[in-house]
Amino acid sequence: MGEKLLRVEKHPVLGDAKQKESWISITIDGRKIKAREGEPIASALIASGSRVFRYTLKKDKPRGLFCAIGRCNDCLMIVDGKANVRTCITPVRDGMIVETQKGDGKSNGKKC
Amino acid sequence: MGRNAEVAIIGGGPAGLSAAVELGEVQSNCILMDDHSQVGGQLNKQIHKFFGSEKHSAGQRGIDIAKKLEERVSLLNIEIWPESTVLDFDNEGCLWVNKGDSGIVDLMADRVIIATGANENTFPFQNWTLPGIMGAGALQTMMNLYRVLPGRRVLMVGAGNVGLIVAYQLLQAGAEVIAIIESANKISGYDVHRRKILRTGVPILTSTSIVSALGEKEVEGAVISSVDDEFRPLPGTERQLAVDTICLAVGLSPLIDLAWSRGCKIVNEPLLGGWIPVHDADQQTNIDSVYIVGDCCSIEEASVAMEEGRIAGISVAESMNLLDYKTAMEKKNVAKKVLHELRSGPLGATVRTAKERLSKSTTFYRQNFFHPTRYEKCLSNWR
Numbered sequence: 001m002g003e004k005l006l007r008v009e010k011h012p013v014l015g016d017a018k019q020k021e022s023w024i025s026i027t028i029d030g031r032k033i034k035a036r037e038g039e040p041i042a043s044a045l046i047a048s049g050s051r052v053f054r055y056t057l058k059k060d061k062p063r064g065l066f067c068a069i070g071r072c073n074d075c076l077m078i079v080d081g082k083a084n085v086r087t088c089i090t091p092v093r094d095g096m097i098v099e100t101q102k103g104d105g106k107s108n109g110k111k112c
Numbered sequence: 113m114g115r116n117a118e119v120a121i122i123g124g125g126p127a128g129l130s131a132a133v134e135l136g137e138v139q140s141n142c143i144l145m146d147d148h149s150q151v152g153g154q155l156n157k158q159i160h161k162f163f164g165s166e167k168h169s170a171g172q173r174g175i176d177i178a179k180k181l182e183e184r185v186s187l188l189n190i191e192i193w194p195e196s197t198v199l200d201f202d203n204e205g206c207l208w209v210n211k212g213d214s215g216i217v218d219l220m221a222d223r224v225i226i227a228t229g230a231n232e233n234t235f236p237f238q239n240w241t242l243p244g245i246m247g248a249g250a251l252q253t254m255m256n257l258y259r260v261l262p263g264r265r266v267l268m269v270g271a272g273n274v275g276l277i278v279a280y281q282l283l284q285a286g287a288e289v290i291a292i293i294e295s296a297n298k299i300s301g302y303d304v305h306r307r308k309i310l311r312t313g314v315p316i317l318t319s320t321s322i323v324s325a326l327g328e329k330e331v332e333g334a335v336i337s338s339v340d341d342e343f344r345p346l347p348g349t350e351r352q353l354a355v356d357t358i359c360l361a362v363g364l365s366p367l368i369d370l371a372w373s374r375g376c377k378i379v380n381e382p383l384l385g386g387w388i389p390v391h392d393a394d395q396q397t398n399i400d401s402v403y404i405v406g407d408c409c410s411i412e413e414a415s416v417a418m419e420e421g422r423i424a425g426i427s428v429a430e431s432m433n434l435l436d437y438k439t440a441m442e443k444k445n446v447a448k449k450v451l452h453e454l455r456s457g458p459l460g461a462t463v464r465t466a467k468e469r470l471s472k473s474t475t476f477y478r479q480n481f482f483h484p485t486r487y488e489k490c491l492s493n494w495r
Contacts, residue, residue, distance in 0.1 A: 008285045043258035
């Protein structure tokens, strides 16, 4: 799924997307993506086509965005080295480094 | 770090903002907290026109109402704490707030208004945790607030008002809605919304439920099946749909954890959304300094939440002698009249009965509930 497709450019109620928007870039697992200033990390990730945000501790199952209001903790990721950040309510900042979280994110899945 | 305030409002949605407006107008020292970077709550994503009472916000879009409320609040002397999550509300009345970069702040307030709203319900089916399965509110947030579509081909589960409205908004945003399924044998949403959907040609399948989601890492499809009157899947009726997103619109539950940890009495009222703190017609709980408004004390509409917020704001102002009895009474009666109008009709009547029942139990628990200070008083009298 391409980025163009996932951003809503035209909308009958909200109108067209603003042309002059400030874009910044963040890094997700080493890959640089564009993000709209002020949006949460989760929406930037979804717009770039990635929907798997973390893997669970016990069964290593994928999880993605579920409630988008900071309640369900399915969207936890490692942001700038800090684990368990709720990406659905954390706004993006330029140069932010986001990583897919494995388990509780302490060693990010690697056995110590 | 510690802080004091006259009033703390937890949650900046329609209910919290309306309470803040009332309190700001009487110059109270008031703090409004919200865990998002912007206040407005769920109104920010409601791009449809409100339906219902003509007097009250009908014909307006939620986003516009949010903007108006925000403007009014910004003109008043109200401190707004964005990106602040209340972690705990202890039994001595202290709020533990995680205030973004400033860390944990313990806030002592004379009065607290809880306006935390609701959580989306979910229900289990095979592979129900796969990325790509999300709540209707989540989809709404993504497409209407941030203008990002989490999927192209969507299966909507639930044909209540939320299901129908969000399905329509998905079409507006450019996604494809494959079907709307509903396990009951009739569509429970309003007829206006149902007709809107039917005009677009999206099928609404009643007596149908989801059996499983397909895919390893993300949703790649869904299996639906017809169900009998007791919601058991009928063998042999399974159908596979090629979808990349499954949207769950299966109701809401009040977010009561803060009221519960403070020690408010929680009772079960299925008509109002499940377990909720008891409260009276002034929105006061059985603990005198704690008020509760909006979806966290009964799952209803935003217009109801705004009136409840107004009533709580006025009652708080009255209890702190910022408003005299007569003015407060008059103002409250206006809001209560609107509430009564909003709760007309057969469904509204049942809500009203439930609310009256709650009001009675509030009086009961206020007198008979274990209350630390009253307990001390009893002891000292006895000694």
